[in-house]
Amino acid sequence: LTGASDNTATGVRERPAGPPATAAATATAILFATAAARDGGPAAALRWEGEQTVVARLIDQLASLGIRRVHVVTRPAFEDAVRASLGAPDSDVRVDVSPSLEADLRLIADVARGSRGGVVVGLADIVTQREALAGLLVDPRHPTGVLATAAGHGRPYAPRARSRRGRVVSAASQYHVVDTPNHRFLGVIKLSPDARDELAAVAERLASLAAAPPPGWIEELGSKEHEWRTEASEPEGRDNTTVEIDEDELEHRLAVAPDDVTALLFVGLVRSGVHLGPSYVRRLYWSRPLSERQVERARVEITEHDEDRELLESAVKAADGFFTTFFVSPYSKYIARWAARRGFTPNQVTTVSLLIGLLAAAAFATGERWGLIAGAVLLQMAFTTDCVDGQLARYTRQFSKLGAWLDSVFDRTKEYLVFAGLAIGASHQGDPVWLLAGAALTLQTARHTMEFSWAATMHQQIGAAEHPPLEEPRDSAGVKAAARAAAKAARVEAAEPAHTVEAAPAPEAPAAAAPSPARHGGIRRGVDAWTALDRHPRALWVKRIIAFPIGERFAAISIAAAVSGARATFIVVLAWGGFATLYSLTGRVLRSIAA
Amino acid sequence: MTGTLATYRDDGILARALGAAGRRIPLPPAILELLGAIPLVVLLVVEGGEVSNAALGAAIAFFILLAGAASGRPHTDRIRWAAPPLLRAGEYTTTLFIGAAAGASSQPAAFALICALAFRHYDLVYRFRHQGVSPPTWIGLLALGWDGRLILGWVLLALGALPAGYFVLAILFGVVFVGESVASWLRFVGAQQPALYDDEEDIAE
Numbered sequence: 039l040t041g042a043s044d045n046t047a048t049g050v051r052e053r054p055a056g057p058p059a060t061a062a063a064t065a066t067a068i069l070f071a072t073a074a075a076r077d078g079g080p081a082a083a084l085r086w087e088g089e090q091t092v093v094a095r096l097i098d099q100l101a102s103l104g105i106r107r108v109h110v111v112t113r114p115a116f117e118d119a120v121r122a123s124l125g126a127p128d129s130d131v132r133v134d135v136s137p138s139l140e141a142d143l144r145l146i147a148d149v150a151r152g153s154r155g156g157v158v159v160g161l162a163d164i165v166t167q168r169e170a171l172a173g174l175l176v177d178p179r180h181p182t183g184v185l186a187t188a189a190g191h192g193r194p195y196a197p198r199a200r201s202r203r204g205r206v207v208s209a210a211s212q213y214h215v216v217d218t219p220n221h222r223f224l225g226v227i228k229l230s231p232d233a234r235d236e237l238a239a240v241a242e243r244l245a246s247l248a249a250a251p252p253p254g255w256i257e258e259l260g261s262k263e264h265e266w267r268t269e270a271s272e273p274e275g276r277d278n279t280t281v282e283i284d285e286d287e288l289e290h291r292l293a294v295a296p297d298d299v300t301a302l303l304f305v306g307l308v309r310s311g312v313h314l315g316p317s318y319v320r321r322l323y324w325s326r327p328l329s330e331r332q333v334e335r336a337r338v339e340i341t342e343h344d345e346d347r348e349l350l351e352s353a354v355k356a357a358d359g360f361f362t363t364f365f366v367s368p369y370s371k372y373i374a375r376w377a378a379r380r381g382f383t384p385n386q387v388t389t390v391s392l393l394i395g396l397l398a399a400a401a402f403a404t405g406e407r408w409g410l411i412a413g414a415v416l417l418q419m420a421f422t423t424d425c426v427d428g429q430l431a432r433y434t435r436q437f438s439k440l441g442a443w444l445d446s447v448f449d450r451t452k453e454y455l456v457f458a459g460l461a462i463g464a465s466h467q468g469d470p471v472w473l474l475a476g477a478a479l480t481l482q483t484a485r486h487t488m489e490f491s492w493a494a495t496m497h498q499q500i501g502a503a504e505h506p507p508l509e510e511p512r513d514s515a516g517v518k519a520a521a522r523a524a525a526k527a528a529r530v531e532a533a534e535p536a537h538t539v540e541a542a543p544a545p546e547a548p549a550a551a552a553p554s555p556a557r558h559g560g561i562r563r564g565v566d567a568w569t570a571l572d573r574h575p576r577a578l579w580v581k582r583i584i585a586f587p588i589g590e591r592f593a594a595i596s597i598a599a600a601v602s603g604a605r606a607t608f609i610v611v612l613a614w615g616g617f618a619t620l621y622s623l624t625g626r627v628l629r630s631i632a633a
Numbered sequence: 634m635t636g637t638l639a640t641y642r643d644d645g646i647l648a649r650a651l652g653a654a655g656r657r658i659p660l661p662p663a664i665l666e667l668l669g670a671i672p673l674v675v676l677l678v679v680e681g682g683e684v685s686n687a688a689l690g691a692a693i694a695f696f697i698l699l700a701g702a703a704s705g706r707p708h709t710d711r712i713r714w715a716a717p718p719l720l721r722a723g724e725y726t727t728t729l730f731i732g733a734a735a736g737a738s739s740q741p742a743a744f745a746l747i748c749a750l751a752f753r754h755y756d757l758v759y760r761f762r763h764q765g766v767s768p769p770t771w772i773g774l775l776a777l778g779w780d781g782r783l784i785l786g787w788v789l790l791a792l793g794a795l796p797a798g799y800f801v802l803a804i805l806f807g808v809v810f811v812g813e814s815v816a817s818w819l820r821f822v823g824a825q826q827p828a829l830y831d832d833e834e835d836i837a838e
Contacts, residue, residue: 180837195688391689439763439764439821440818440821442762442763443759443760443762443818446755446759446763447752447755447756449757450751450755454751456746458744458748459745461741461744465741470740472743472744473729473732473733474741475744476725476729476732476740476743476747477729479744479747479751480722480725480726482727483721483725483747483751483754483755484718484721484722484725485718486755486758487641487717487721487758488714488715488717488718489716490641490758491638491713491715491717491718493712494637494638494641494714495638495714498637548660626714626715627715630711630714633711
């Protein structure tokens, strides 16, 4: 038997739709049915539909994704109820009884050491759609990852987290807090076979802490009530009204919070440097109902989320350029669905896109007006097809490393072939522009190299980041912020006596005492303000347009070539690209200096 | 110097040797590269395609000297990410400059050559990102590094072997780079190796 990631990572794109059932075949799932329902009994054993319970439904979903070895962990008092709730599953399910959080963690360590494949750790009482789980469990791009949501509202009780560049850098739990969160953890963790040893070690370490929770943990747990009350009262819209909180529910959530082993494990893994990628549920449904009434509501709400439609919507890349988002994706996703139904693979679509790009270059190479116009149209067709392949891959979850490489390499090939075609066409017209074409290629390649080098630098920084020990509830940013606040308070205190002496000069010493924040404070504040602009959608779009992403580039090439010709095209590409380079270079130099 | 940024630099033997000597120069690599490019930029602006072979050769030598020395500096400074793109800009621009100096008929040949080089430089990144490995050492040696390619380009110019020399290089490099890359993917897909590097979706691509 090979490990789970051996099967998923290469992701051979054979199936026209749906993830391969064998993807996670060797993984073991550990589901925790330890939370009590508000009406008594374990929440996982609440009825979903007919005789099926919440946990039985989840086990069926996992089985459909190839995970057929499941441990259901519960408390002694819930054992009978949990056993009865399982029905007659197809999977190999065993019930483990664990008296405490500490024992839960030791059990995870034992399973991690004893299993041969990957390990999935999750809450047994969550209600979500199969495709949301598939996004995490079958995506080869996340060998280890967590189910997450980036939505700003709803799900107030799910632990917060912060990610950068596709990696969770800070996590919260019932006992931990995140300084500047940007998403939430939804109770499922996937670990590759390679990460099992680390998982066991982390679980053991957490178990010894959970046996006698450190004072900092207890204090943090105590402050959750206020935090959750605030979050639960935030409405879905952006108006200033508040939502009336269901006090019974808040109290119940607080009561079950200490036993959330998944959140604690999440923090432990992040702090030991395990690379966890957040897999966002996007528009798919997720909830954790802890009462019959909440299950009822979930049953109604989940039907409002048409799985196929939401999956198609979610297939559109979350952060993309302006032109792509508003002029291509709205219809290319339907082409992607059509392609999925006809059984086309993403790699086939990628290849078709390259061929259309070749035709566009050939049309440009004629240098005639009709050729320039035809080339412009063909280039847009090639670009649309290029968007389709990614959407098709996300929609049908047929990711592959080769596919990603082909997509990237063919994109560059198309662009530079078009440059060559335009230059050949211009030569036919007696206006050689080879140097301009070369300059455009140089600028674009240097720009990409800067992106790659910047990304490599960021990855290196994130990977090398120090995390506080698990006993510390705050993350490193929180600890630093507290230290800065303390230093500031000390400075104010030190500066205070100076004010009492009228003749004393302005106190210079404090500024020198804290060199880094003081020296680069202005730049830092400027960069922060600039980043804060991203919260305004319009400002964010302007920034993205300035950056001259591929959609804008191809649109600019098409329009300039069709309207004028090769020379104008290269001038537009050089001017816009040059401005984009200066813009991002300035931002990054400032960011680097202020860091 | 090792690591991802070193791979992106694509240094040749000469640059590495200079880097060993220049390890102690207390300047960030990106700054050294910028300083090294000054004579080239001045020549490009003042002389353009009319530049003499000797002047161009001296400017290229200066660039190789400083940017090569930069290769030995630890890329740990705050603007380390600027070193590889500056090197690419310097290399491609100089390649085009040599083509322009050789006359109009060499310009398409220079374009063809930087197309072949671009394939290698993107492949360095994408293969590492999606396969988790870098191209083998022998292909790095065969590619000569940016320093070796610039010297070879100038020698071809001095020998009057342009544009033919550039076209031949473009074809040779193109065949070797693409061929080796395709072969590596055939092996990779055949062996079904687990991937190591997380995919990243850069919006600016």
